Amino acid sequence: MGTPPELVAADTGAALRAQEPRSLLRFITCGAVDDGKSTLIGRLLYESRMIYDDQLTQLAADSKRLGTRGGELDFALLVDGLAAEREQGITIDVAYRFFSTRRRKFIVADTPGHEQYTRNMVTGASTAELAVILIDARKGVLTQTRRHSFLVQLLGIARVVLAVNKMDLVGYSRARFEAIVADYRDFAARINLSDITPIPVCAVHGDNIIQPGAAMPWYSGPTLLEQLESVEIDAGIGARAFRMPVQWVNRPNAEFRGFAGQIVSGSVKPGDRIRALPSGRESRVGRIVTADGDLQRAVAGQSVTLLFDSEIDISRGDLIAGGDSPPQVADQFEATVVWLHDEPMLQGRTYLMKAGTRTVSATVTPLKHKINVNTLEHLPAERLELNDIGVCELELDRAIPFEPYTENRALGGFILIDRLTNNTVGAGLINFALRRSQNVHWQVLDVDKQLRARQKGQRACVLWLTGLSGAGKSTIANRIEKKLALAGRHTYLLDGDNVRHGLNKDLGFTAQDRVENIRRVAEVSRLMVDAGLIVLVSFISPFRSERRMARALFAPGEFFEVFIDTPLAEAERRDTKGLYRKARRGELKNFTGIDSPYEAPENPEIRIDTTTVGPEEAAERVIAHLAALKVTGST
Amino acid sequence: MNRAVPASEAPERAAAAAPASLTHLQRLEAESIHILREVVAECERPVMLYSVGKDSAVMLHLAVKAFYPALPPFPLLHVDTTWKFRAMYEFRDTTARRLGMQLLVHVNEEGLRLGIGPFTHGSQMHTDVMKTQALRQALDKYGFDAAFGGARRDEEQSRAKERVFSLRSVQHRWDPRQQRPELWALYNARKRPGESLRVFPLSNWTELDVWQYIWLEQIPIVPLYFAAPRPVVERDGTLIMVDDARLPLRPGETPMLKTVRFRTLGCYPLTGAIESNADTVPAILQEMLLARTSERQGRVIDHDAAASMEKKKQEGYF
Numbered sequence: 001m002g003t004p005p006e007l008v009a010a011d012t013g014a015a016l017r018a019q020e021p022r023s024l025l026r027f028i029t030c031g032a033v034d035d036g037k038s039t040l041i042g043r044l045l046y047e048s049r050m051i052y053d054d055q056l057t058q059l060a061a062d063s064k065r066l067g068t069r070g071g072e073l074d075f076a077l078l079v080d081g082l083a084a085e086r087e088q089g090i091t092i093d094v095a096y097r098f099f100s101t102r103r104r105k106f107i108v109a110d111t112p113g114h115e116q117y118t119r120n121m122v123t124g125a126s127t128a129e130l131a132v133i134l135i136d137a138r139k140g141v142l143t144q145t146r147r148h149s150f151l152v153q154l155l156g157i158a159r160v161v162l163a164v165n166k167m168d169l170v171g172y173s174r175a176r177f178e179a180i181v182a183d184y185r186d187f188a189a190r191i192n193l194s195d196i197t198p199i200p201v202c203a204v205h206g207d208n209i210i211q212p213g214a215a216m217p218w219y220s221g222p223t224l225l226e227q228l229e230s231v232e233i234d235a236g237i238g239a240r241a242f243r244m245p246v247q248w249v250n251r252p253n254a255e256f257r258g259f260a261g262q263i264v265s266g267s268v269k270p271g272d273r274i275r276a277l278p279s280g281r282e283s284r285v286g287r288i289v290t291a292d293g294d295l296q297r298a299v300a301g302q303s304v305t306l307l308f309d310s311e312i313d314i315s316r317g318d319l320i321a322g323g324d325s326p327p328q329v330a331d332q333f334e335a336t337v338v339w340l341h342d343e344p345m346l347q348g349r350t351y352l353m354k355a356g357t358r359t360v361s362a363t364v365t366p367l368k369h370k371i372n373v374n375t376l377e378h379l380p381a382e383r384l385e386l387n388d389i390g391v392c393e394l395e396l397d398r399a400i401p402f403e404p405y406t407e408n409r410a411l412g413g414f415i416l417i418d419r420l421t422n423n424t425v426g427a428g429l430i431n432f433a434l435r436r437s438q439n440v441h442w443q444v445l446d447v448d449k450q451l452r453a454r455q456k457g458q459r460a461c462v463l464w465l466t467g468l469s470g471a472g473k474s475t476i477a478n479r480i481e482k483k484l485a486l487a488g489r490h491t492y493l494l495d496g497d498n499v500r501h502g503l504n505k506d507l508g509f510t511a512q513d514r515v516e517n518i519r520r521v522a523e524v525s526r527l528m529v530d531a532g533l534i535v536l537v538s539f540i541s542p543f544r545s546e547r548r549m550a551r552a553l554f555a556p557g558e559f560f561e562v563f564i565d566t567p568l569a570e571a572e573r574r575d576t577k578g579l580y581r582k583a584r585r586g587e588l589k590n591f592t593g594i595d596s597p598y599e600a601p602e603n604p605e606i607r608i609d610t611t612t613v614g615p616e617e618a619a620e621r622v623i624a625h626l627a628a629l630k631v632t633g634s635t
Numbered sequence: 636m637n638r639a640v641p642a643s644e645a646p647e648r649a650a651a652a653a654p655a656s657l658t659h660l661q662r663l664e665a666e667s668i669h670i671l672r673e674v675v676a677e678c679e680r681p682v683m684l685y686s687v688g689k690d691s692a693v694m695l696h697l698a699v700k701a702f703y704p705a706l707p708p709f710p711l712l713h714v715d716t717t718w719k720f721r722a723m724y725e726f727r728d729t730t731a732r733r734l735g736m737q738l739l740v741h742v743n744e745e746g747l748r749l750g751i752g753p754f755t756h757g758s759q760m761h762t763d764v765m766k767t768q769a770l771r772q773a774l775d776k777y778g779f780d781a782a783f784g785g786a787r788r789d790e791e792q793s794r795a796k797e798r799v800f801s802l803r804s805v806q807h808r809w810d811p812r813q814q815r816p817e818l819w820a821l822y823n824a825r826k827r828p829g830e831s832l833r834v835f836p837l838s839n840w841t842e843l844d845v846w847q848y849i850w851l852e853q854i855p856i857v858p859l860y861f862a863a864p865r866p867v868v869e870r871d872g873t874l875i876m877v878d879d880a881r882l883p884l885r886p887g888e889t890p891m892l893k894t895v896r897f898r899t900l901g902c903y904p905l906t907g908a909i910e911s912n913a914d915t916v917p918a919i920l921q922e923m924l925l926a927r928t929s930e931r932q933g934r935v936i937d938h939d940a941a942a943s944m945e946k947k948k949q950e951g952y953f
């Protein structure tokens with residue numbers, strides 16, 4: 001198996017030596033369904049002897065039974081293990097294939113060409129250094145070709161092999177090939193793809209795959225494999241500034257404090273001046289420790305452990321950078337986001353963002369537009385659905401060191417994780433930092449929240465009442481406020497209906513607007529808590545995710561979620577405002593409980609079951625809860 | 636692996652490799668180390684599933700490198716079916732002692748009590764009870780939230796699409812619909828209480844890479860991988876080693892001494908030997924370069940038609 005026969009020297013030592021200095025190329029293949037992608041990959045595997053006899057016997061049998069080549073070997077079957085899985089409804093995004101020649105080992109990201117293509121292709125492209133874009137010579141450049149090329153460019157793959165396949169079906173015509181290439185170059189120039197190597201191939205017969213095709217004497221360029229073997233890998237990444245995200249702090253004993261990570265660009269040697277970010281503290285490299293002995297120099301791609309000359313406070317998630325050219329640090333970005341999940345991305349929602357070895361919270365502030373991947377048009381949008389690509393602004397809870405994706409894939413690429421389900425829901429590329437994030441500093445004021453609250457003889461906090469429409473939130477909130485006011489406390493009540501008449505009158509009831517509604521109210525209550533008030537919020541606030549976002553704005557112990565628990569049937573029976581009747585008649589869209597979900601709190605601080613507890617008792621219970629925690633007592 | 640790339644004898648190749656570029660094994664090594672460290676940094680209680688085979692040997696070697704000079708901050712777990720080759724037990728204990736790492740051995744006592752074995756109950760049942768169920772028991776018993784496994788994507792078609800970080804439900808099930816996309820080197824290790832991760836640091840290695848790395852790094856492996864005269868019987872076209880007295884001989888079967896080695900190691904009654912004279916790593920590599928059958932052919936378990944790999948994986952088999 002394994003490698004072409006020239007490698008199999010009589011002398012095993014020679015075989016081993018020839019094996020040793022191979023390099024590694026990761027590439028992705030893209031093509032529309034039936035362009036011949038599977039056939040091409042199958043042939044590469046076969047011709048580079050990655051297929052064993054037992055697999056070949058199986059292939060011969062399968063070819064007779066299932067093949068499309070009239071009983072001849074159908075190489076597509078070698079890699080079509082995915083078809084059956086698709087039928088079973090299994091998510092297939094990317095399958096990885098391996099083959100090697102005496103010069104290189106190759107890892108191929110093979111993505112099925114069907115639905116969810118954007119998500120799959122982006123996943124496969126994120127680690128690829130080259131893309132093979134397939135075109136059916138009969139069909140020429142299709143919308144799909146353009147889409148694939150755009151994604152390839154977006155993900156920062158600079159090198160493209162344009163494999164014009166099925167040349168046998170166009171009479172091996174040079175004119176046809178050249179017309180397709182010209183057409184493609186035209187488009188590629190528009191999206192700044194310039195490093196393109198076009199190759200006319202016939203995947204079923206093998207022409208120009210490994211060996212030059214006798215049928216196309218007019219073609220004198222490299223075969224596909226020659227191109228894959230000779231293309232330069234990751235040129236320049238080692239020459240750039242030194243960057244290493246810290247993965248893990250290695251402290252086996254009091255004397256040793258090493259910082260472990262994988263170098264993502266540049267190189268490092270003992271004595272180099274470095275800076276740790278975001279803190280900005282500086283030191284010098286003392287040793288580069290590996291289990292094979294200390295190194296005199298380490299380069300991009302290597303996983304190492306660094307020791308510094310001076311004691312310096314660094315933890316996981318920090319970035320070690322060359323001292324002369326540290327990257328920027330910012331907490332607001334413009335980013336391009338590819339959505340990977342069924343649950344859409346909403347403006348105003350907060351996600352976890354993993355960038356490098358650091359995980360922070362990121363809130364989607366405006367979504368500027370989405371991109372039609374077929375036409376490259378910008379379209380206005382309020383949400384991103386699965387496979388959408390959009391440009392948005394992100395606001396982080398902490399500043400992070402970064403570089404734009406186009407300059408450094410490792411420091412500009414990130415994933416978004418849903419805070420509830422922990423699913424990876426989005427992939428993003430940082431375009432640039434927003435200027436305001438670098439210039440606006442928090443004003444640290446002398447008079448602070450504690451002082452303001454103390455003047456009022458209370459601790460500031462927010463009581464967040466959530467529940468269905470008609471659950472009794474407003475009634476209970478009113479009673480609570482009255483009791484607090486009578487006891488001399490300083491309060492304010494934010495009521496859903498009232499706020500919608502003023503601050504939020506531009507918002508409707510779609511999911512996005514509901515998210516924004518809550519975001520504004522949460523921010524307003526934060527200001528009021530800062531002013532030292534006890535704030536009552538009486539909002540349906542149906543989504544867990546937004547209530548969490550609200551909670552995250554406050555210090556521990558400041559936020560009390562009060563679940564006014566009234567079953568839907570009961571709320572609908574009361575129907576104090578007649579809204580349920582309207583909703584049932586279809587006159588009100590997106591009504592919570594009817595055609596928009598209510599996600600009940602899982603762990604509210606206080607739960608009031610209104611089927612057993614009246615408003616007066618409910619208010620008393622809430623006040624007792626606060627008193628027990630000395631929130632309302634004077635300090 | 637940080638040894639210098641030797642100057643190549645072929646001038647064209649020397650020109651192709653820029654001085655600073657890493658070899659494929661150096662890149663694979665660095666990637667695996669990155670994966671190992673991510674898990675240790677993000678999970679509470681990781682464990683390494685140590686199956687005593689060559690892939691485990693490589694994975695363990697990488698772990699030692701990843702955390703050097705500290706010891707890998709997790710124990711080794713061997714799920715013992717009680718039917719492994721004797722040489723494997725010996726090697727396992729020596730290895731743990733040599734490295735000074737904690738070794739946990741787990742046997743499905745219930746299965747043992749019921750006398751489950753490959754001969755009495757068939758390979759499928761044996762594997763399910765003594766391996767798959769036993770693994771789940773062990774993970775629950777110790778509360779591990781992440782387990783490293785030595786599986787490679789090149790081993791088998793259904794593994795080609797397996798993630799590096801694979802999420803398992805509270806019941807240890809693999810839900811193919813719930814697997815997370817993996818982009819760049821950004822692995823998502825978040826999970827809810829009770830859920831766990833299986834992590835495969837060798838995902839992108841091939842069998843050839845593993846052997847080359849063993850050779851270059853001089854990694855100790857179980858002697859069964861090297862050819863030696865061993866008592867075997869031929870059964871259904873497979874050479875089975877008579878490792879102990881538990882192998883019931885069929886009428887007409889007498890053990891014969893043959894010079895054989897193993898390409899993979901598992902339960903001895905389920906692992907086929909191949910006739911070979913390769914008694915060094917270079918000789919094995921040489922044989923591999925000429926070999927015409929795949930590694931999994933020696934695994935009797937794969938021939939068990941009823942149990943597809945996919946199904947086994949969903950149930951928690953590696």
Ligand SMILES: Nc1nc2c(ncn2[C@@H]2O[C@H](COP(=O)(O)OP(=O)(O)O)[C@@H](O)[C@H]2O)c(=O)[nH]1
Nearest residue numbers: 033034035036037038039068076166202203204
């Ligand atoms: N005539 C001809 N047919 C081809 C060529 N390459 C692929 N095919 C056929 O095109 C069909 C689709 O190929 P396949 O590899 O499955 O396409 P995929 O969907 O892109 O993976 C199959 O019937 C192949 O045999 C080629 O170069 N010439």
